[in-house]
Amino acid sequence: MNKKIRNIIRKKNKSKIVSLTAYSKSISKILDKYCDIVLVGDSMANVLYGLKSTHTISLENIIQHTQSVKKGVKKSLLVVDMPKGTYTNKTTAKKNAKKIMKTTNCDAVKIESNKKNFGIIKELVNNKIPVMGHIGYTPQFKKRFKIEGETFFKAKKLLKEALLIEKAGAFSIVLECISPKTSKLITEKISIPTIGIGSSSYCDGQILVTDDMLGLSGFYPKFVKKYVSLNRIIEKAVKKYTTEVKLEKFPKKKNFLYGTRNR
Numbered sequence: 691m692n693k694k695i696r697n698i699i700r701k702k703n704k705s706k707i708v709s710l711t712a713y714s715k716s717i718s719k720i721l722d723k724y725c726d727i728v729l730v731g732d733s734m735a736n737v738l739y740g741l742k743s744t745h746t747i748s749l750e751n752i753i754q755h756t757q758s759v760k761k762g763v764k765k766s767l768l769v770v771d772m773p774k775g776t777y778t779n780k781t782t783a784k785k786n787a788k789k790i791m792k793t794t795n796c797d798a799v800k801i802e803s804n805k806k807n808f809g810i811i812k813e814l815v816n817n818k819i820p821v822m823g824h825i826g827y828t829p830q831f832k833k834r835f836k837i838e839g840e841t842f843f844k845a846k847k848l849l850k851e852a853l854l855i856e857k858a859g860a861f862s863i864v865l866e867c868i869s870p871k872t873s874k875l876i877t878e879k880i881s882i883p884t885i886g887i888g889s890s891s892y893c894d895g896q897i898l899v900t901d902d903m904l905g906l907s908g909f910y911p912k913f914v915k916k917y918v919s920l921n922r923i924i925e926k927a928v929k930k931y932t933t934e935v936k937l938e939k940f941p942k943k944k945n946f947l948y949g950t951r952n953r
């Protein structure tokens with residue numbers, strides 16, 4: 691097992707696992723200083739491509755963005771989402787996961803649970819492809835965004851799902867929008883780390899979509915904390931640039947190029 695993955699597993703019950711998403715080198719280079727895990731999420735469909743769902747993002751889209759992200763990542767664990775439709779059976783999953791691993795040099799892939807694809811996780815793990823699971827609100831398989839695991843019956847079903855994912859060999863599981871009580875139960879009952887999004891502080895770690903926490907995406911459900919309103923800061927800069935260009939205040943003599951210089 692990859693040393694970075696062993697370190698993530700060891701953090702359970704010791705220190706919280708910090709994770710964020712990235713789709714490009716400029717962001718991943720900053721995240722790498724602070725995050726244990728950088729995820730190239732298929733949330734890029736909504737955030738970058740302005741699509742309504744994550745369903746149409748392609749394997750090639752994911753690979754291209756991961757190649758960019760990888761350039762900024764040295765120490766964090768780089769995990770890549772397998773897009774919808776790329777892991778429908780063992781053969782397809784193995785072929786596509788191998789392609790992601792080989793072309794991007796990432797550390798692991800993440801697949802969303804449809805409550806039946808435990809055999810696919812096992813197949814990938816048996817082929818030395820580390821897998822992160824994902825349960826609760828799984829956008830590739832669910833139509834409606836809602837809190838998961840609120841009743842005793844649903845909590846039991848989610849716990850069973852988490853245990854089967856652990857048994858299949860996943861090294862961690864994302865818990866998305868799962869009630870605090872159920873997140874606590876799952877985190878206590880499984881031996882691999884849980885990474886929560888909208889699932890309370892009982893999880894072993896947290897993940898957010900970076901564009902949400904930076905105030906760039908326009909998507910701010912209750913579980914997102916906006917740490918900065920980067921949209922306002924960018925707008926201010928763009929407005930100033932516009933004025934300066936119009937008033938011929940930019941470029942100044944000091945911005946003129948007298949020779950060629952590499953960037």
Ligand code: KIV
Nearest residue numbers: 711731732733864897
């Ligand atoms: O695609 C994504 O960004 C994700 C996170 C929300 C966990 O799967």
